[in-house]
Amino acid sequence: MKLKIAVLPGDGIGPEVTKEAIKVLKAIAQEFDHSFQFKYASVGAVAIEKFNDPLPKKTLDLCKSTDAILFGAIGDPRFDNDPSAKIRPEQGLLRLRKALGLFANVRPVKAYDTLLAKSPLKRDIIKGTDICIYRELTGGIYFGEKTLSDDGNHATDLCDYTREEIERVTHLAFKAAQSRKQKVTLVDKANVLETSRLWRKVVTEIAAEYKDVKLEFLFVDNAAMQIILNPKQFDVILTENMFGDIISDEASVIGGSIGLLASASVGEKYAMFEPIHGSYPQAKNLGIANPIASILSAAMLLDHFKLFEEAELIREGVERSLKLNITTPDLNTKYEHISTSKVGDFIEDFINNPK
Amino acid sequence: MKLKIAVLPGDGIGPEVTKEAIKVLKAIAQEFDHSFQFKYASVGAVAIEKFNDPLPKKTLDLCKSTDAILFGAIGDPRFDNDPSAKIRPEQGLLRLRKALGLFANVRPVKAYDTLLAKSPLKRDIIKGTDICIYRELTGGIYFGEKTLSDDGNHATDLCDYTREEIERVTHLAFKAAQSRKQKVTLVDKANVLETSRLWRKVVTEIAAEYKDVKLEFLFVDNAAMQIILNPKQFDVILTENMFGDIISDEASVIGGSIGLLASASVGEKYAMFEPIHGSYPQAKNLGIANPIASILSAAMLLDHFKLFEEAELIREGVERSLKLNITTPDLNTKYEHISTSKVGDFIEDFINNPK
Ligand SMILES: [Mg+2]
Ligand SMILES: [Mg+2]
Known part of the structure; x- marks a missing residue:
């Protein structure tokens, strides 16, 4: 199957966890002979910084021209502490849902x-x-x-x-x-x-x-x-x-x-997949963010296109990582330093070599 | 203190549990030299039976002429299974709250x-x-x-x-x-x-x-x-x-x-005290209903009149009964046959002889 996927990494830990989801999707594409094309765009605080708009027209246009959207997280403490701010990162998400008619x-x-x-x-x-x-x-x-x-x-x-x-x-x-x-x-x-x-x-x-x-x-x-x-x-x-x-x-x-929970927002024409956790800015770039919610969002994306076997393989990889304690510090009581990307690597390996 | 208390036992296990609450209030009155006068009236399914009205005027008038209301429970399966019934026991409670302006x-x-x-x-x-x-x-x-x-x-x-x-x-x-x-x-x-x-x-x-x-x-x-x-x-x-x-x-x-939870509904002039559990009709007259929620409702009634020491003594009696496993079968893993009235007796004794 050919899929064009819009990737909106957003703020805080959004880019880090989304990166692992894409790593996993690429492994799936390779193993099952699909072609997934990823197109990146800005949303949230990073989009305000660059374009003074949490949902630039370019981003929305991209979303409308792709088959599905993989979303990271949105929100930045600079805006939370300024109640007078008229432009807020969160508006990017609300406007996106509305513009795409995501009713469920x-x-x-x-x-x-x-x-x-x-x-x-x-x-x-x-x-x-x-x-x-x-x-x-x-x-x-x-x-x-x-x-x-x-x-x-x-x-x-x-x-x-x-x-x-x-x-x-x-x-x-x-x-x-x-x-x-x-x-x-x-x-x-x-x-x-x-x-x-x-x-x-x-x-x-x-x-x-x-x-x-x-x-x-x-x-x-x-x-x-x-x-x-x-x-x-x-x-x-x-x-x-x-x-x-x-x-x-x-x-x-x-x-x-909460680091494990994925979600989908679905409409007549469009569908967006995102972890339910927020942008968790305190953890940004520390390599401690749990990528599993984002990886499971990627599995929901595959379900949406009826690629059930592929989605199931991702879920098996996630369960295996949990079982073997290949998890980030929020869940790991055994090993101290398994990073965001190490979790992604493990699940990628599992997809390449399920055992 | 002199208090005139309207007692509305209602349906199902309401009368049984309310009886124990009154037993306890009488013990408090005796120990602390208060005068509590209890006036009974019908509400709910029993009132429909007798007066074709879940909140007869006589009942409402009584409530308005007393200092506080002790309420049992309301509801009867005969009405639940008849969606066409125009007159329902629950209307008695809603109308009572409204008529007495119980806003909290x-x-x-x-x-x-x-x-x-x-x-x-x-x-x-x-x-x-x-x-x-x-x-x-x-x-x-x-x-x-x-x-x-x-x-x-x-x-x-x-x-x-x-x-x-x-x-x-x-x-x-x-x-x-x-x-x-x-x-x-x-x-x-x-x-x-x-x-x-x-x-x-x-x-x-x-x-x-x-x-x-x-x-x-x-x-x-x-x-x-x-x-x-x-x-x-x-x-x-x-x-x-x-x-x-x-x-x-x-x-x-x-x-x-849920058999332990009391509540109060309070307005400018009136106040009503009731367990949060329902009428539990399957347990009616079996002596297995837990009276503690009703007894704790009586304690809230005393709090309302700033009789804090009295209310506290009831609560101590309840805690003691729980500690010693003097509880009805819903809570009791040790003794099988401690009845509704035995629990009331124990707390009454405790009030007469706190130790
Ligand atoms: Mg919410
Ligand atoms: Mg409720």
């Missing part, structure tokens, strides 16, 4: 056997957890109309959903469930919210088209409990934008390390 | 040393956790305007807050923090929501009146992580209605048993 955020959460001890949750609670969260990303209260009264004493935010917005992410979630454990749990608050009742109605209708997938409902407050009490009960979780923000961040804690 | 929900969450093994979280994560959550209860998106388009394909919910709504619960939270660990964490989503920015502004202004209390901010998605990663960092959590619903249910998991 996909977040797998897995408890790796070798890392169970790292989790704040007990081993028997999390062992075997394998969840995929589908969060609607461009609607709901985050994007609804906002008002503030003239005297500044009365504020409103509107949560707003249409059938179409619900349908498209729902189809993605059900399709994913078909090749997983055939279960979708809709998280909502249908006992109180009108938008949640619309979600429940639309999702129930669509579920009828996927007879092999079981649909369950869970109120968001109960979901926040169940994710801790019994995460193994979940397969695919489908939910609206704000509930997805809360629930997916809560679930990210299960695995014991 | 207060939920303490504590990790008892003797129960650390029960928690899904690891011992060293939760040991020492002692949080009190102040949730705004009558505003926000649960009560804002709802719309559904004529074709049924577009729904909205409005999140709506005024300065006054924020102020009153904020004062309660800061006053509570003064006699605790002097810290309030405001949970919001001020990077996205206008209502959250209003919360942040108003709470920051009020914080200036409480110089001894430290104010911190946390986005709700991060809060959902931090409650699992490091619950000990929190003292008082202050938040709006829906975030409070999610966060307080999530936090309820920490202690390892």
Whole structure:
């Protein structure tokens, strides 16, 4: 397969971890005889520095002309400490999602056997957890109309959903469930919210088209409990934008390390893959950043193009590296100095010589 | 002190657990020379049965004429399985909160040393956790305007807050923090929501009146992580209605048993105290219901009238019962047949003879 991939390394540790993901993708291309072409562009603080714009037109144009986007991380403390800054690195990501119509955020959460001890949750609670969260990303209260009264004493935010917005992410979630454990749990608050009742109605209708997938409902407050009490009960979780923000961040804690979590943001035409961790500027250029989330984002990219065998090989390499303690210091209790690039090298070698 | 207390036992296990709370309150009255008068009234499914109304006027009038309300539990499976039922037990509670103007929900969450093994979280994560959550209860998106388009394909919910709504619960939270660990964490989503920015502004202004209390901010998605990663960092959590619903249910998991969690709902004039568990109809009349949440609700009632020494004695009795395994089967790994009333008897004895 021929793929043209836009690479947006971004800020902080973004470039370092993205480099390892590309190393791994190149190994896959070689082993499976694919042709992956990588095109680089600036985003975030580095783009503000060079072009005074966190999302330069050149970058957006590149994204629109490629098959997929591999994204690093965004954010710089120089901007965080200046609340008056009008131009912010984070705008680059929000504008990119909007411009590309990325309406679904996909977040797998897995408890790796070798890392169970790292989790704040007990081993028997999390062992075997394998969840995929589908969060609607461009609607709901985050994007609804906002008002503030003239005297500044009365504020409103509107949560707003249409059938179409619900349908498209729902189809993605059900399709994913078909090749997983055939279960979708809709998280909502249908006992109180009108938008949640619309979600429940639309999702129930669509579920009828996927007879092999079981649909369950869970109120968001109960979901926040169940994710801790019994995460193994979940397969695919489908939910609206704000509930997805809360629930997916809560679930990210299960695995014991945010340095392992990949995500995809998907639209009709475009798809972007990125680690969920931030730019972690304190670690920049120290060779200590964990590249696994970025490498697993590359695996999600391959999944997106149905290169399942290739993606699986990357995941096997990751599991092997965890098992053998070939990990960066955030996870490594045994060896002290395994660097970002050494982890990438190990997984690259594994792909060239799986054993 | 003279107190007239309305007792609304409600449905399922409500009457059994409330009976033990009253047993304990009577022991306190005797030991400390108070006069507590108990007045009973119907609410929930039992009220529907007798009066065809989950909140009969007589009940509401009684509540308005007393100093405080002790509430059991509400809900009956006969109604849950009939989605067409117009009259539902739960309406009794919602109408009661509204009629009494109970604008703040207060939920303490504590990790008892003797129960650390029960928690899904690891011992060293939760040991020492002692949080009190102040949730705004009558505003926000649960009560804002709802719309559904004529074709049924577009729904909205409005999140709506005024300065006054924020102020009153904020004062309660800061006053509570003064006699605790002097810290309030405001949970919001001020990077996205206008209502959250209003919360942040108003709470920051009020914080200036409480110089001894430290104010911190946390986005709700991060809060959902931090409650699992490091619950000990929190003292008082202050938040709006829906975030409070999610966060307080999530936090309820920490202690390892929902059968221990009490709550208060407080307004300008009235205050109601109730366990957070439901009516648990399967356990009705079996003598297995855990009365501790109801007994701790009685302790919160005493706190409300500044009877701190009395409340503390109840809590000591509860801790002693946990330590000695004088607990109902949900918690008891050692003895099989300690009943609801035996637990109440033990705490009553402890109050009469603290040692
Ligand atoms: Mg988030
Ligand atoms: Mg709740």
